[in-house]
Amino acid sequence: MPALQGKADRPKRIVVRIHSAPPHHNAGGEWALFSMLRPLAERGHDVQVWLSRYGKARDPYHVDGIMVIPLAARLDFGSAVRHADVVVSQYENVPAAGALARGYGIPFVVLAHNPAPVIFKNIAAGSTALVVYNSMHLQAEAEALFAERPKWLKPSKTLVVRPPVFAADYATTPGDLITMINLNREKGGDLFWKLAARLPEHRFLAVEGAYGHQIVRDLPNVEVIRQVPGDQMRDQVYARTRVLLVPSHVESWGRVGVEALASGIPVMATPTPGLSESLADAGIFCEAGDVEAWEASLRALDDPAEWSAASGRALQRSKELDPSGDLAAWVEAIENL
Incomplete structure (x- = not known):
């Protein structure tokens, strides 16, 4: 910094x-x-x-x-x-x-x-x-x-x-996984597992959080890892992530979303006031209970052109948040x- x-x-x-x-x-x-x-x-x-x-x-x-x-x-x-x-x-x-x-x-x-x-x-x-x-x-x-x-x-x-969030602390080359960080109920842990079950051909990364009861299940396309210190998130999480999910029911800002933007990782999120403000037009917003919308948006990002456009918006928003x-x-x- x-x-x-x-x-x-x-x-x-x-x-x-x-x-x-x-x-x-x-x-x-x-x-x-x-x-x-x-x-x-x-x-x-x-x-x-x-x-x-x-x-x-x-x-x-x-x-x-x-x-x-x-x-x-x-x-x-x-x-x-x-x-x-x-x-x-x-x-x-x-x-x-x-x-x-x-x-x-x-x-x-x-x-x-x-x-x-x-x-x-x-x-x-x-x-x-x-x-x-x-x-x-x-x-x-x-x-x-x-x-x-x-x-x-x-x-x-x-x-x-x-x-x-200083972008240089988190910027890396995105990976190929669909990731969620903190699996408690308020953060949308239930939705994460529903999406993983609906998309068995996609690979997911579940990162346990520092607080709240973590919803952990066993699916063959999901890797679960323990909580990761902030200074190790770039290498252990974002370097493996293609799309970040932030389906929080309540979120006053959403730091992990901003961290992911630094690498041009598209962020799908619920439109809480905090996430709407932090992600702005870089966010891909779906209502918390609309599993079909989340699934459709994830499938749309399988298109390289769609992902590239979303990645560009993410990088631009990261610059704006210096x-x-x-x-x-x-x-x-x-x-x-």
Whole structure:
């Protein structure tokens, strides 16, 4: 990833609270977070990620040069917050991390990946320095929610940072498989297996996800592999993929779809607000319950001309989603707190 120019004039101590982290937990929200933390570390800021759940790791370790502190390693998170310049959190850690930061008068930053009311309620609890939305549609949903509930305090400063994907980290020559990543029900795992059964002459790749009950069945044309760390996705997944399926019932952005675009891999997806925004005209959209439409679209991509046209749209959309501008705005916002 290209570094932002120079070092910060006043390096900050940035303490981050999340439940789990790569390489043991590989989900889009966590990889997006580390993509946002990397340029801060490159600018000379002291960035520490503190985990709130017990996991496999027992000792501190580094991801992309950023210190990760497992729950089993240290229990003094409160002290770390007290001595921080900025506290950042996301998902279920927002209420507790926010309370600690506010108690010590430390600027608190929330990364909002979904419109969960509990998150926005705690954003509105007061003195949230910055709220970062992962998409324009999520920002609009939040604005509508704050307007409906006038007793809630609307955050004074907001920013949209789309989950950063640098194409060079993922670009490869596409393979020949129809792939889906994360086989839980909300991601559309049932549909994947229906399609594999309907298309026995096609070969499929099923990549288990980091969370949710994984729907795994036994079909001769399907290879199932365990979850793959983000920095290995290019070689282990996208280099083997001809078409990516993202049949999610709920998706606020859809990072894996954007990763696949970098290789010109056509992405078939449900038209959730997030996937519609991220994939734009590069997406091939089918409703979640319309198995016939998904099958017909996959068969259409067997035509080399159809696949080539879809691949070209994917590459163009990947260029449009270059994250450099979003990250520069993010770093500036943090340094100005």
